[in-house]
Amino acid sequence: MATIILFHSVLGLRANEKRMADRMRAAGHDVILPDLFGGAATEDLEEGFAIKDRVGWAAIRRTAADALALAPGDTVLAGISMGAGVVAEFWGERPAAAGVLLLHGLAAVPSAMRPGMPVQLHVCENDPFFPAPAVDAWQDEALAARADVQVFRYGDAGHYFSDPALPDHNEAAARQVWQRCLAFLS
Numbered sequence: 001m002a003t004i005i006l007f008h009s010v011l012g013l014r015a016n017e018k019r020m021a022d023r024m025r026a027a028g029h030d031v032i033l034p035d036l037f038g039g040a041a042t043e044d045l046e047e048g049f050a051i052k053d054r055v056g057w058a059a060i061r062r063t064a065a066d067a068l069a070l071a072p073g074d075t076v077l078a079g080i081s082m083g084a085g086v087v088a089e090f091w092g093e094r095p096a097a098a099g100v101l102l103l104h105g106l107a108a109v110p111s112a113m114r115p116g117m118p119v120q121l122h123v124c125e126n127d128p129f130f131p132a133p134a135v136d137a138w139q140d141e142a143l144a145a146r147a148d149v150q151v152f153r154y155g156d157a158g159h160y161f162s163d164p165a166l167p168d169h170n171e172a173a174a175r176q177v178w179q180r181c182l183a184f185l186s
Helices: 015-026 045-055 058-070 082-093 130-146 171-186
Strands: 004-009 030-032 077-078 101-103 118-124 148-154
Touching: 004 015, 004 058, 004 082, 015 030, 015 082, 015 171, 045 058, 058 082, 077 082, 082 101, 082 118, 101 171, 118 130, 130 148
Parallel strands: 004 030, 004 077, 077 101, 101 118, 118 148
Antiparallel strands: none
């Protein structure tokens, strides 16, 4: 099975991310779940951005790099919303990654990527952070880089729809995300 590093959202490392990691572990995967905010977490988006600013991107990147240093080269890079931005920081440096899994966020496609690298993206249809034209452009870029890309868009859902603690939650879409993610990881 796969080793997966899962980078959390701007809300921090919370119960939902731990449940995600547990679900992946139950499917037989090893999961690394670094705390990029040093214990700070919230369910309020504005507060999450304030925490991110207080911690600083350089420190977030350092914590992520330290966690990745302990991971095998073929580790799946996974990110949730802001965590997709963290994936973008390292994707180009990890050509042997078994795949890239993006939940609720985009990661810049590296200029040099292994042809055929499996990449899966899950976003809501009307995401305020990642509007449809941005997702379309991202998909075109990933295809041009010869990634084996799958893009799934979910209607009637908010930005972080897989988290039952948030108002964006959509249970049917969350179930579908997990079916697709676990199939991708297997």
